[in-house]
Amino acid sequence: MVAFSFIPKSHHVVMNHLSSFWLFSLLFTTAIAAQESSITRIAFGSCANQSAPQPIWDAINKFDPQLFIWLGDNIYGDIKRPLKVFGKERTFGPWRNTPRFIPSSEEEMKSRYAIAKATPGYSRLHRNAKVIGTWDDHDYGLNDAGKEFDHKVRNQKLMLDFLDEPLDSPRRKQAGVYASYTYGPPNRKVKVIVLDTRYHRDPLRSDGSILGDTQWGWLENELRGPLSEITIIGSSVQVISNISATTGPLFYMESWGRFPKERKRLFQLISDTKRNGVIFISGDVHFGEITRYDCSVGYPLYDVTSSGLVQYVEKVIPYTLRPIIRLLFWYTPSTMRVINEKCKFKSCTYGQQNFGAISIDWNANPVTIRLEVRDVNGHAVLGTNVSLPELQPRGPNILTDPTAKGKSQRHCTLEIDLPGTTRYRLAVLIYFTTAVLAMALLGLIIGVVLTITACVYKCKVD
């Protein structure tokens, strides 16, 4: 209005015209500005070893996200000691007497964060996109650590420095790095909640708490708060998949599934707060996977897992043996995994470097959301499309509705409810193979010993 103040009174009519024109163009430009600020591309990832090459950032920059979400192990801050089965300092086996991982000093953590931040591909992304996130165990400071960890206060500051959190941010005063953000114009709101699954977590196998009371109260407020069309909840560890149920007793992974009471509480809270449009994203496991659970909140809950940006499961295996890993992935049963023709491998998991990509088409009717895991070339290796109305309760629960049919029914059985012969088939295969190999080795040894004794005896007689 200041611009018009010099116009004389005699031009009143003109000015009225001018101001309505001005108002109109203001509205028009705001509408355009609003349109421009809709979030349409979100990338996320986890497990970035700052000491290793990080070619994945080129693919992420090519995707050109408006927002990037760190899901933890943003650096490897702790010290991994060599695998030692024998000797004085043993780091492996039930007979071990020395921890495999130990925390590093504050100076060392700082220098690792500095290396990560200076990675050229990442700093380019950092200039062009908003970067937010949470942490997992290795940047929290120690493998598999929870609330008992000594250096959590110190490391929270270092992590928030890495994310350029303002010095007066309340996030620097609270216990833990959980936070929430809202982006986009009305009717196109995307809320992003990042959880802290470390700071307050009770010991593994306790079936205690993951979030702790304060964070639970905060999360409830966030979910009850202003509506958003889409609500993305970032958790460092997987929420939907409970892979431990099918890999145990061989090995166990960290996940919400390992804390069944806490997981139930999370689903109950989403359901009680009637929050629609919730999508989980997660990391941690060193492979990519998309899962869904249809029988918890009245609509399918998706969990898009991307791990890792740099550390991935196939890295530790010789090239020629990689197909075996893929075969084992395929052989391990899963009830929640989204299996479709978009997967690069039959298992519908992806064990090489990857990032998560969410693309939202607000102009489509209905609004569609593309959930993907992409490889180092930016190609989708896992993917599924979800329409926004699908993420709302529609009448009766699928479990209790006998007329509901189709593929969504497949994602209701918990892994632990699979018949034993299916659930433990990986363990059976591994134990059986090991037993056969051990017996073959034993047979070979006995054979050799017998031959030598026979020969020695024969040689003597001769």
Ligand SMILES: *[C@@H]1O[C@H](CO)[C@@H](O)[C@H](O)[C@H]1NC(C)=O
């Ligand atoms: C990170 O990468 C470096 C260099 O390749 C390697 O020596 C180190 O073991 C890796 N860290 C982890 C935790 O695997």
Ligand SMILES: *[C@@H]1O[C@H](CO)[C@@H](O)[C@H](O)[C@H]1NC(C)=O
């Ligand atoms: C996940 O698997 C673990 C290990 O078998 C089991 O103890 C836990 O109850 C499972 N959680 C859920 C939610 O099924």
Ligand SMILES: *[C@@H]1O[C@H](CO)[C@@H](O)[C@H](O)[C@H]1NC(C)=O
């Ligand atoms: C999702 O939709 C896009 C077009 O928006 C299409 O190119 C892609 O193939 C679809 N993906 C799946 C898994 O159907």
